[in-house]
Amino acid sequence: MATSSVLAAPSPTGARAFLKRLRSGDEVARLITLAFATSILLVTVGLLYELWIGSALARQRFGFGFLTSSAWDPVSERFGALPFIYGTVVTSAVALIIAVPLGLGAAIFLAELAPPRVSSTFTFFIELLAAVPSVIYGLLAIFTLVPLMRTVVEPFLSRTLGFLPIFKGAFYGVGYLTGGVILAIMTLPFIISISREALLEVPTEQREAALALGATRWESTWQVVVPYARLGIFGSIFLALARALGETMAVTMVIGNDPSIRASLFAPGYTIAAIIANEFTEATGEIYLDALVGLGLVLFLLTIVINAVARLLIIATTRRGSTNP
């Protein structure tokens, strides 16, 4: 199975070809786009540098203890990142657990099964969702999602799955679970929209071949089309994950903002982006400010690590796929 269609483009060689490319502007275009790509890299490096310098005091005073300590006390100036790392990872995980099956399912329906008119209407509304500012999601969540979680969803989960430690405890309506749900809602448009595009890119011959071999419509979709569009689907999940890790406003409005680590998803928690947004403007002490910048650095590194792990997973699965005849 082909991994990418971009690599297949033919490239002319030799001096005459080079001159021709230069005349027709190819070389100029290459240099300009190279400059653009490099500038992005520079921004990333600059960001990392600033975060590193800005968190100098916190790194000196707390060292690696910053990552493992769960104290956050601006009065006595003791700072640790662990509850925030935990909250960020847990809410993002909950978001993906909800959003990936839902989003992929919707994308399959829209790309493979729905009539074109229905598909394009649905897609229009889904892409509209992606344009809604996150503070609007947060406000809506406070007034609709939070009461719903407190009075319906959390009691239901507690009754049916209450034997699991993640569904124990009091119902506040705000907490990891609600944070995860709002993130799922916010990341769904990305997953649906990009996965749908990827599925639509799959050549019709693939489907016809599967059908000709006697596969049902669903077998052809699930066993041929979806694996073929795997890269695009993974890409959409990446984008969703990045959005979930870095989302600030909507999460801080529904997560309860309590820097502690609890097993129950009903409990209030805190995320890295949320505490930076909450406390940065009023942070007055030097070390306090540096600790907040340090949290920014932690989020940056956390994103890199999670992305790297996810990419390795993809490489592993793609290799296995490409060795098939």
Place this chain on the structure above:
Amino acid sequence: MKRTNVWVGAFAALMILLAVAEAKVLVNAAGATFPYPIYGKWFDEFTKVDRDAQINYQSIGSGGGIRQFTEGTVDFGASDMPMTNEQISRTKYKPLHFPTVLGGLVPTYNISGVTQDLKFTPETLAGIYLGKIKKWNDPELKKSNPGVNFPDAEILVVHRSDGSGTTFVWTDYLSKVSPEWKKSVGANTSVSWPVGLGAKGNEGVAGLVKQSPNSIGYVELIYALQTKLPYGFVRNSSGTFLKADLASVTDAAAGAAKAMPADFRVSITNAPGKNAYPIVSFTWLLIPSKIEDAAKKKAIVTFLHWMLTDGQKYAASLGYAPLPKEVVGKEEKQISLIQ
């Protein structure tokens, strides 16, 4: 041809406008968000008083105001809490603190079956926020609220999640009335809360309290008045239960005026006085003690005089408590210290 003329005319007009604007003295300020509504009004009205001056104010938060003041990127700052000695030691020109208006905080709550205005003692407020008083039918609460039928329900404590002057005032008050709070938590714009949920802004706290049965939170008096939230009485230092209003907030400052230090860096929570509401604070302008630019100095000094006299009249209509005259007199004297 005609169209070009219109464009040339418009361009010329714009340039003239810009030149006129340029002729004004531009003063940049930044800081606290709590007094932003009245500061916005003041700086707007002030352009009519002093036509040569234009004050731009960015409400970026007290911490940001202090930082920008220290780095000298603004002409003056604004903060909901006084600068500490350590912060002052890093400034080029020592800041003069000018109280502008007052704000009060009130406890708001939502308890099933309770419609009366509750009465809180300092001990019950500290107990609730320390997590010591866990249920609404606690004997302490019953004692100060005879006749109220409290439910046997857990208290859900709500506090601000964003760093804010409001939290500073609330925790400063609790530190004054409860030695245990002072020792284990302390006062700051954000603290390590023993119990409770954090919500963003007054609107977040009010929203969460409104929605969660048997909860309590604290919000600014202005916000409670404007949105008609129910809020309780608080017992002051002389043993009177007061329901906060603008007059009782101003009285707190008057009560504290006698013992006020010359630099106005003072917390006036739990102030003496029979009618002084206890959870009250100034908000300050931070003016450098030396202003190098003569035109800016003139504009700022004129503004301070105006703010202390005519400016105060705007306070009540915007929900802020005006300064008591004892404090105004002292501030007038401080203006002469600006070099």
